[in-house]
Amino acid sequence: MELSINAGIPVLGNGLGYERAKEVKEFDETKAGVKGLVDSGVAKVPRFLIHPPESLPSSSPATMQYFKVPVIDLRGFESCPRTEIVDEIREASETWGFFQIVNHGVPATIIENMLEVVRRFHEQPNEEKMEWYSRDYKQRVRYYCNGDLLVSKAANWRDSIVFDFQDGPLKPEAFPPVCRESVKEYMKNIIELSKGLSELLSEALGLRSDYLARIECMKSESLVCHYYPVCPEPHLTLGTTKHSDPSCLTLLLQDSIGGLQVLHQNHWVDVPPVQGALVANIGDFMQLITNDKFRSVEHRVLAGRAGPRVSLACFFYPSPTHKFKPYGPIKEFLSDKDPPVYRETHISEYLAHYRSKGLDGHSALPHFKL
Numbered sequence: 001m002e003l004s005i006n007a008g009i010p011v012l013g014n015g016l017g018y019e020r021a022k023e024v025k026e027f028d029e030t031k032a033g034v035k036g037l038v039d040s041g042v043a044k045v046p047r048f049l050i051h052p053p054e055s056l057p058s059s060s061p062a063t064m065q066y067f068k069v070p071v072i073d074l075r076g077f078e079s080c081p082r083t084e085i086v087d088e089i090r091e092a093s094e095t096w097g098f099f100q101i102v103n104h105g106v107p108a109t110i111i112e113n114m115l116e117v118v119r120r121f122h123e124q125p126n127e128e129k130m131e132w133y134s135r136d137y138k139q140r141v142r143y144y145c146n147g148d149l150l151v152s153k154a155a156n157w158r159d160s161i162v163f164d165f166q167d168g169p170l171k172p173e174a175f176p177p178v179c180r181e182s183v184k185e186y187m188k189n190i191i192e193l194s195k196g197l198s199e200l201l202s203e204a205l206g207l208r209s210d211y212l213a214r215i216e217c218m219k220s221e222s223l224v225c226h227y228y229p230v231c232p233e234p235h236l237t238l239g240t241t242k243h244s245d246p247s248c249l250t251l252l253l254q255d256s257i258g259g260l261q262v263l264h265q266n267h268w269v270d271v272p273p274v275q276g277a278l279v280a281n282i283g284d285f286m287q288l289i290t291n292d293k294f295r296s297v298e299h300r301v302l303a304g305r306a307g308p309r310v311s312l313a314c315f316f317y318p319s320p321t322h323k324f325k326p327y328g329p330i331k332e333f334l335s336d337k338d339p340p341v342y343r344e345t346h347i348s349e350y351l352a353h354y355r356s357k358g359l360d361g362h363s364a365l366p367h368f369k370l
Contacts (some may be wrong), residue, residue: 033145033159090204097297122227148358219319239301247283247315291329
């Protein structure tokens with residue numbers, strides 16, 4: 001196999017041999033990510049980032065135009081009555097598993113600033129960000145390229161930095177200086193919003209408004225900030241493979257570039273950027289405890305040429321004190337006609353299984369079915 005090194009980044013040659021494990025290891029050791037490949041001037045996508053044709057988007061997007069992801073206006077959601085908002089969330093959670101929310105209360109200045117600092121972190125010189133590079137899940141702030149890089153069959157065209165709040169607040173020195181204050185301010189607002197959404201989702205399930213709060217299924221957070229560089233051959237790779245989220249709920253902030261798609265009625269539908277909006281999607285753990293009433297749906301991100309894309313996904317999980325608490329389908333949804341679909345599990349077991357399989361294009365939920 002021919003393998004050249006350009007600016008410290010391994011670049012595929014045209015040799016017939018292909019040692020994936022070796023190539024991935026060499027790439028990972030640069031700690032430069034996909035952004036490093038772009039900075040080195042690559043004109044071809046390395047083989048370990050090339051996806052099989054059946055995983056890639058078709059050339060015709062004609063089917064997508066018939067569907068539109070719901071956009072829900074949360075204005076006044078903190079007051080009662082809010083029947084219309086609850087009904088819209090119920091319908092979206094049952095049929096789409098995805099919806100965009102506007103007038104959610106997170107200030108536009110905080111949203112714009114957060115997108116800017118994430119972009120700034122990923123676009124700084126590699127020597128300034130590589131000290132944060134790690135694959136250790138126990139490291140609560142870490143920068144990496146593809147969490148499943150070492151187990152995936154095809155890697156994704158993206159780099160990420162994660163801020164893990166699942167075990168409580170982070171010390172100031174744990175943050176990269178470029179985004180310390182912005183992340184703290186953003187998370188304060190997102191957590192406040194999640195409390196209101198917890199009530200709305202509870203009511204949409206036909207339960208008391210404090211139900212999800214009482215079982216603490218949305219009590220801890222992990223913020224993952226993705227960067228998708230411009231791709232020289234976007235038809236050969238993906239920004240993010242088809243997957244569903246392991247969380248109870250995910251709140252996503254995306255910039256204006258686009259590329260996010262959701263699988264709806266066997267069609268890939270664009271989730272177009274809406275100024276100031278947040279994208280909410282139901283996660284696997286919510287589908288499990290609601291016994292399939294709310295749906296965790298598969299989604300993906302396309303690679304593109306339009307410009308580098310930035311997105312921030314905040315995942316909500318059960319309380320840190322409930323890491324090993326068994327969760328199963330909520331008893332209110334069970335009957336002789338509706339038996340439990342899933343066995344009881346805890347979030348630590350679910351995440352361990354999810355990580356072990358990587359983003360392989362298949363849901364982790366079937367593993368927990370009875």
